Amino acid sequence: MIKGEIPSPTNPPSGCFFRTRCPLAVKDCAAAEPHLTEVSSNHRAACRFAGELFARRLTAA
Numbered sequence: 662m663i664k665g666e667i668p669s670p671t672n673p674p675s676g677c678f679f680r681t682r683c684p685l686a687v688k689d690c691a692a693a694e695p696h697l698t699e700v701s702s703n704h705r706a707a708c709r710f711a712g713e714l715f716a717r718r719l720t721a722a
């Protein structure tokens with residue numbers, strides 16, 4: 662189960678809509694909505710750390 666507050670669809674939080682529930686959120690996540698980033702073939706993610714997290718996952722295996 663994901664902890665944190667479910668964002669209101671009628672009054673979403675600033676920046677990343679997931680930030681009220683994200684364990685990795687930092688102050689800058691409230692400043693701007695993250696863009697979709699291609700992390701691999703046919704796989705995109707909207708997170709400011711998408712590339713870094715995907716690379717770390719690949720090297721941790």
Ligand code: SF4
Pocket residue numbers: 677678679680681683684685686687690695707708709710
């Ligand atoms: S941008 Fe990424 S780290 Fe920041 S709140 Fe959204 S999902 Fe979490």
